[in-house]
Amino acid sequence: MCDEKACQIKAVKRQIARSKVVVYSKSKCPHCKAVKALFKDLGVEYVAIELDSLGSLGDSIQDALLELTGQSTVPNVFINGKHYGGNSQIQELKKSGALADILDGDSYDLIVVGGGTAGLSAAVTAADLGAKVALVDYVAESPKGTKWGLGGTCINVGCVPKILMHHAAISGQKLEDAGRVGFEVSIKDHSWPDLVSKISTHIKQLNQKTEASLEERNIAYFNARAKMKSRNEVQLVSMDANNDETLTVITGRKIILACGKRPRIPSDLVGSDLCITSDDLFSLPKHPGHVLCVGGGYVALETAGFLRSFGSRVTVAHTGDSSFLLPRFDRQMVDVVAENLRLSGIRFVSDGQLVKVESTTTDDDHHQLKAHVRNSSSEVRVLSVDTVLVAIGRKADVSDMDLHVAGVSVNADGEILVDESGRTGNPDIFAIGDVAAGTPDLASFATQCGKRVANFLFAENPDGRGLMRNFGDPPTVVFTPAEFASLGFSEEAAVAEFGADQVSAHFQYFAPVRERISVKYGGRNCAKVVCKKEKSGVEKVVGLHFVGPFAGEIMQGFVLAMETGLLTKQALDAMLGISGTNAQVLTNLQLSNKC
Template sequence: MATPHAPPPSSAAKQTELVWSSPACRQLIRNHSLRGTGVLAWGPAAGRQCYDLLVIGGGSGGLACAKEAAQLGKKVAVVDYVEPSPRGTRWGLGGTCVNVGCIPKKLMHQAALLGGMIRDAPHYGWGVAQAPHSWATLADAVQNHVKSLNWGHRVQLQDRKVKYFNVKASFVDTHTVCGVSKGGEETLLSAEHIVIATGGRPRYPTHIEGALEYGITSDDLFWLKESPGKTLVVGASYVALECAGLLTGLGLDTTVMIRSVPLRAFDQQMASLVTEHMAGHGTRILRGCAPEKVEKLPGQQLRVTWVDLTSDRKDAGTFDTVLWAIGRVPETASLNLEKAGVHTNPVTGKILVDAQEATSVPHIYAIGDVAEGRPELTPTAIMAGRLLAQRLSGRTSDLMDYSSVPTTVFTPLEYGCVGLSEEAAVARHGEEHVEVYHAFYKPLEFTVPQRDASQCYIKMVCLREPPQLVLGLHFLGPNAGEVIQGFALGIKCGASYQQLMRTVGIHPTCAEEVAKLRISKRSGLDPTVTGC
């Protein structure tokens, strides 16, 4: 989508100024400079609290690491502070996934799916009338659940004797951070080991007039008390398509503006099928377009001007809400990483790490979305955090394995995958060494209400040479995450096509179609499943 730009200056810049203006931090830096050693000892000192492990960031990865280390006998502290979004949205402990990501997204996705089931119900004999959806009721239920999770995390930290500080942390040296609370109170914390798990926040296209003033992001969508109404979603990421899909499913007039290709990091045939399904089920998709300006009209609606990049023709439309979903930026700007000597990628801003999750400073680590080269997925951050805590406690030497990580895009027709895309497999092994087995199928549940199933599709990417090691599996259809999770184990263990073909499917399910893939792309035969 839009060219990457720096995040809004309001959050990081203001907080950094606040941190370094605190008297305690200034004095500590002054003493540090006078000493001229370059490093402060991490042990006890006046006005400092000391720990075996200090975790910066209260998201899924950071909390998992902290709780695991504490359970293994370490003295642990967690510092976490959520800078309000430019629109003023705030939330509690738990990070993006709990508050403004996976959890509220999946609940709202389920609400949208229920709308489709209500439309199907009369075909199955249920006298159910389609009723208008209440955003306020849904939002209240989702937000109450999220708040219960916030509270649960606080209780779990307390139970494991992990000290929690609701402060914005900033490095003073390699072993010390200065935390500043919302009220300006300073806390100095030292630790033998420090883990950075601050995640990322949505990117704003600050070069577009009105983008910051009038637009929202996924940080705001799930906390809206009132319906967003007619919505323009700008972006081609999984966040963009998921949000657009659920809004359409809830009965809202929704448009997606895609600059180039959708789901760039995924298999592109699957990405095309995802957007085709969305376009055929109510979501308007503007391809090859980029926004230029957002204006607020007297009636509070937003007028968006965009350009068609192929024809250079300008167009405009009126919306109630503009949602930016053009990517994320790591939360590193206010950490003052240079004070600790932690290196980042100058392009992405992410922290450079090795296989041990260690940064350029051996006792400082980074996990999750903030680390360079790591998948931006909650489960990987959790597992990486737990393994890191176990290594620091001397319980294991196991490293996180980032290969063959399964994931699912929760668009109206869900897309689950594990392993390599077809493009990646061909690039790595050569087209002549890759065999792709595929099928278009129709879920049994779709038959009675005569639902469109033209995009329900499975493909298995394999090596061509027997026993045909499975390189990747891609599934587009209902409950894709539940289907892919089981097959991910087999692929992780080195399953072959021959082994999968000897696997007995569960009938009648969508998942059994994976075990029935017999037609290869190379054969040119029609891959449409017929019969039962």
């Protein structure tokens, strides 16, 4: 419980946050009458609190105002949550012309909620088109207490640190390979703290550069939680120097919600507080030791790959059979990825659901975790590990944003419902990136959505339909040790879409020339195209998949060709390959599947 003055101060803060202009007044005060008349003449709505009509409560409020502002007299005027003094100060602001700017100061052409890939792309594009933009971003701590700066998941705990660790792992492998081709190489143990420190330093530099890019464009940046106050008002919730909650309201002609997602941990998992997620992995202070990666998607397999290279024993536990690894990807290619991971020493436990984690201490005082994994027959096996990484997907969390107040609806998973243009139920509010229902959780997709929606809003695009949906099946890379790049339809999806008699699939396993005498283990590489048979006899490429070194770099060059719809199997066969490269295999796909 707070004392009377503290309670009144909080009440005043709530009041000034709820209204654009608040005048604490006394009904017979001539100065109060003058300032209220000024606002009326300007057509500015204001809330007047007549202290002399409130009895002793009015005295308490005036005491609170004195404590809060240092001003004992009335009128006491607040605009957009900020104190501007009394009548003489407001009159002077009007005379100088500054009052109009102050009244408009917290009104924006666009408010973007979320400082990740999608939000930054939208904010920067809109500002470059001349819009007055505000960006609101706040990162809630993970259950393990991890927090980070501006830039969202991709910069802080996703794409950037993941790729840096992937490259570090590849670098270590190359050192080992060098010893197989005549170099005398002395390899010391890998220093996990050193790698984490270097990645942390780089990410902080990116945070600073990102914030600087907002400043260069005069984008107002608010590090605060956002709640919808009305259909076009956003309430910002932050903490002041005294750790008291501060509320501010800003207004946007248009609003873009780009709040992203966070890792999902099952609510019924016993001992979930002993687990980590990808939010925590890249800042672990010490080597994670023997790791249980729970899940069969991107994060679990990518993490398993680089941790194994850093000397960890790694077990991957996933529900179902092998079809639950990288679902929606081409199964033939996923089998190649899984085989390569097994060859590197990673152990797979299929049909395994993590149900309990408990902390134990071994006889030599070593802290360990006991992970209880249950199969579909209710049989439980217990794995002794040092770290449990839960990577079973991500979820949107907008439950505390009061979206319903603004006419914005969500689905059962908390994702914001949008139409093909990214619009929500409120035509002035859009949702983009991972938080938008039905969109891929991919940074590249989020970037393009941000650009397209901002261009539509501020470059006078005449048609907003299809802004979010005309990418087709987007290109992506799974950064396992042998990278897996994928674009367009898998063989299974193509058969479901076009029918088996209309689909052909061609592939080739290969060994990169540059690695044939140096690689540690004989992992498989594979290239594959999935084609739709045209009436003309041409096989139009509708899916392209590649497992091998630098697969993403190879795939990027084919994205434009695929998007034009002009890439065919016949064109690949006739293409002049560059001798000695991995991409050359695409000119010689000799094996075919019977679809």
